[in-house]
Amino acid sequence: MSVTIELPHVGESVVEGTIGKWLKKPGDTVKRYEPLVEIITDKVTMEVPSPVEGSVVRLLAEEGETLPMGAPIAEVATADSPEGAEPESAPIEMETAAPDSPGTTGQLLRDVTPVGPTGGAVVENLEPAGASAAPRTPRPAPAAPVPAAAPVAPVTPSGQTRLSPAVRRLAQEHSIDVSRIQGTGLGGRITRDDVLKFVESGAASAPAAAPTPARQLQGETSAGGQETYITVTPVRRMIAEAMVRSVTEIPSAWSTVEVDVSGLVALRASVRGEFEQRQGGSLTYLPFIMKAVVEALKQFPTMNASWGGDKIIVKNNVNLGLAVAAPDGLIVPVLHNADQFSIAGLAAGATDLSDRARTKKLTLTDVQGGTFTLNNTGALGSYMSGPIINYPEAGIMTFETIQKRAVIIDDAIAIRSMMNICLSFDHRINDGAEASGFLSAVKSKLQAMAPGMSIY
Amino acid sequence: MAVKSVIEAVREAIREEMARDPKVFVMGEDVGIRGGVFLATQGLAEEFGNERIIDAPLAEASIMGIALGAAFQGMRPIPEVQFSDFVWPSINQLIGEAARTCYGTNGAVQVPMVIRMPYGGGIRGGLFHSQNVETHFFHTPGLKVVAPCTPYDAKGLLKSAIRDNNPVVFLEHKKTYRLVRGEVPDEEYTLPLGKADVKRVGSNITLVSYGLTLHYCLEAAEVLAGEGVDVEVVDLRTLTPLDTETILDSVKKTGKLAIVHEDNVTGGVGAEIAALAAGQAFEYLDGPITRICGPDVPTMPFAQTLEDAYMPTADKIAAGLRKLAAY
Numbered sequence: 001m002s003v004t005i006e007l008p009h010v011g012e013s014v015v016e017g018t019i020g021k022w023l024k025k026p027g028d029t030v031k032r033y034e035p036l037v038e039i040i041t042d043k044v045t046m047e048v049p050s051p052v053e054g055s056v057v058r059l060l061a062e063e064g065e066t067l068p069m070g071a072p073i074a075e076v077a078t079a080d081s082p083e084g085a086e087p088e089s090a091p092i093e094m095e096t097a098a099p100d101s102p103g104t105t106g107q108l109l110r111d112v113t114p115v116g117p118t119g120g121a122v123v124e125n126l127e128p129a130g131a132s133a134a135p136r137t138p139r140p141a142p143a144a145p146v147p148a149a150a151p152v153a154p155v156t157p158s159g160q161t162r163l164s165p166a167v168r169r170l171a172q173e174h175s176i177d178v179s180r181i182q183g184t185g186l187g188g189r190i191t192r193d194d195v196l197k198f199v200e201s202g203a204a205s206a207p208a209a210a211p212t213p214a215r216q217l218q219g220e221t222s223a224g225g226q227e228t229y230i231t232v233t234p235v236r237r238m239i240a241e242a243m244v245r246s247v248t249e250i251p252s253a254w255s256t257v258e259v260d261v262s263g264l265v266a267l268r269a270s271v272r273g274e275f276e277q278r279q280g281g282s283l284t285y286l287p288f289i290m291k292a293v294v295e296a297l298k299q300f301p302t303m304n305a306s307w308g309g310d311k312i313i314v315k316n317n318v319n320l321g322l323a324v325a326a327p328d329g330l331i332v333p334v335l336h337n338a339d340q341f342s343i344a345g346l347a348a349g350a351t352d353l354s355d356r357a358r359t360k361k362l363t364l365t366d367v368q369g370g371t372f373t374l375n376n377t378g379a380l381g382s383y384m385s386g387p388i389i390n391y392p393e394a395g396i397m398t399f400e401t402i403q404k405r406a407v408i409i410d411d412a413i414a415i416r417s418m419m420n421i422c423l424s425f426d427h428r429i430n431d432g433a434e435a436s437g438f439l440s441a442v443k444s445k446l447q448a449m450a451p452g453m454s455i456y
Numbered sequence: 457m458a459v460k461s462v463i464e465a466v467r468e469a470i471r472e473e474m475a476r477d478p479k480v481f482v483m484g485e486d487v488g489i490r491g492g493v494f495l496a497t498q499g500l501a502e503e504f505g506n507e508r509i510i511d512a513p514l515a516e517a518s519i520m521g522i523a524l525g526a527a528f529q530g531m532r533p534i535p536e537v538q539f540s541d542f543v544w545p546s547i548n549q550l551i552g553e554a555a556r557t558c559y560g561t562n563g564a565v566q567v568p569m570v571i572r573m574p575y576g577g578g579i580r581g582g583l584f585h586s587q588n589v590e591t592h593f594f595h596t597p598g599l600k601v602v603a604p605c606t607p608y609d610a611k612g613l614l615k616s617a618i619r620d621n622n623p624v625v626f627l628e629h630k631k632t633y634r635l636v637r638g639e640v641p642d643e644e645y646t647l648p649l650g651k652a653d654v655k656r657v658g659s660n661i662t663l664v665s666y667g668l669t670l671h672y673c674l675e676a677a678e679v680l681a682g683e684g685v686d687v688e689v690v691d692l693r694t695l696t697p698l699d700t701e702t703i704l705d706s707v708k709k710t711g712k713l714a715i716v717h718e719d720n721v722t723g724g725v726g727a728e729i730a731a732l733a734a735g736q737a738f739e740y741l742d743g744p745i746t747r748i749c750g751p752d753v754p755t756m757p758f759a760q761t762l763e764d765a766y767m768p769t770a771d772k773i774a775a776g777l778r779k780l781a782a783y
Binding site for chain 2: 164165166167168169185186189191192
């Protein structure tokens, strides 16, 4: 008799999954808890362990196939269930999170780390938030279609090249997709010098601030040669679906205000050196803006909420999502309880999340439970943007390029560092009054920042 | 500065230290009237007398044991092992006792002695006059091990070794004795133990060696330079304490490491250096750590063709470097 393996329920928000890659083939023996298959759900890629020990009889789903949770995907013959007998069902046991503790759905993943890029999704009970954040964030152009499940080799998405430790380290330091480098070593191996020359040539685009690299076209050309068809990756498809869901279900409105951040610029300059020496990493404007946003959210709790049909669900925790351009696409890792942190703590938390997002080391917990999303579109050179709400949150705020502008103060022309902040909000939950109040609160908190203020 | 041979540098160091410190004395086979089989102590018996340049019977265990006892009493003996091949009868005195005394007495008893040993092959010395013995002492904590390759280094390091309060195994490669000549300052100088010397600066490959093969490494590096490969040559000079900092700095700079020694490859000094680089410079390595060493045969063959086959040469080293450079 063989045991039928079902596509496991991995999170309260996930209703279907795609077979990324089979790690065992028919005839292989598999131990209990040994990784059996890579499953892509929403933006989560994970290895699913076998619930039983035995040998794989047959696979019931092909790679790339999308199935509902609970669907049979394989049969495994166990020692006490000889082949040929009636298959019995062996659902994979997964812990499901209680609605208010979104992190626990990551239980399985923590056991089988590392996990691929992760992103929460969306459910009827509106509980978890997720990765469906808004405006298209540019990403490093992938040279080759990236197999969605590549949990082990963060810098070798193609999985074809073995990299020396030196090359691997340099590629990570410079955030380089090595598949773009032409190797000159033995058998085309990418050498340390190849990476260094690539960096010197300027071809390695800085992760976020660089001009948006055009996506390299990889696909079939139409018969007439007029069009090229790019295969949509699972990640791309899920981003697309999340965007459609947001714009079709949420009647959103948009507003922007201008903020004088001269004091913030001076504050950051005054504490930056000491911070970077003390904590390492760079001190950007992000944690200061996060601080202002979480404080404003405490003042305007309905901005930290979800539409529940017959009720407005106000979230008591401020879990701030941060849009990050990861190698495979947009990811929104979440800094849980962001209101508990100092500016320095926010800096550390944000750096940790974005680093792990870029190296695909996020766990499911990291991408679930968001209550409001912040997007640093200014890093991309944007002056103003219209973000799409990260469903089912109540709003999303962007902060834009800081520019010195001539402004009028007391009837005199002054040169000040100015920045726009833009808000898209769910108009079912809030009206313009609340939205403007929220933006004004963020603005006044940012404008109050000045040298002398402690960031610890 | 005068140009001198390695053997002259060794002799000068002994003479100067004996003149400086009356506790220093030499004991060994044929060191007195004969002046040593390699003439390292030529003229010293006349200068310092037979009580400080002592001719000993062919009994290495006794030479080492007497030297050890003298060191316990505060003397600074320089026992000579005529050929390093003959050190084995004295291993108990050397490894069993000398290396452990300071540690075992919690520092109460120190062993300030220098065991000089001509070693190495390439001189048609055959099975019993060509051995490389350094790995045994390199493996033993409590001993310092020095293996210079130039007259300047030999003199400066030997003087430091004599002044050191630990037992120091001082390895002199026989083939360098008269083959290698170089400038030696006329004035007094010493060189610190435990400090490697970058004998050639380069950026593509780190080549680590010591003793005779270091010269072959320099030759190979010169050949590779003509082919566009920039090799950095690190002369360990002292095997214990090992200058890990210089090795790691160089490996981190170049990303590729090759190690050359005449001693057998397995479990040799090169293995330890490879482990060091793999352990502490892993993320800098851009190629397989390469060892170009003596093969694992019991001892140096006598036949010229076989000895040639055994010895690392500039050609063999260049071939290994080319492969590593192309990786």
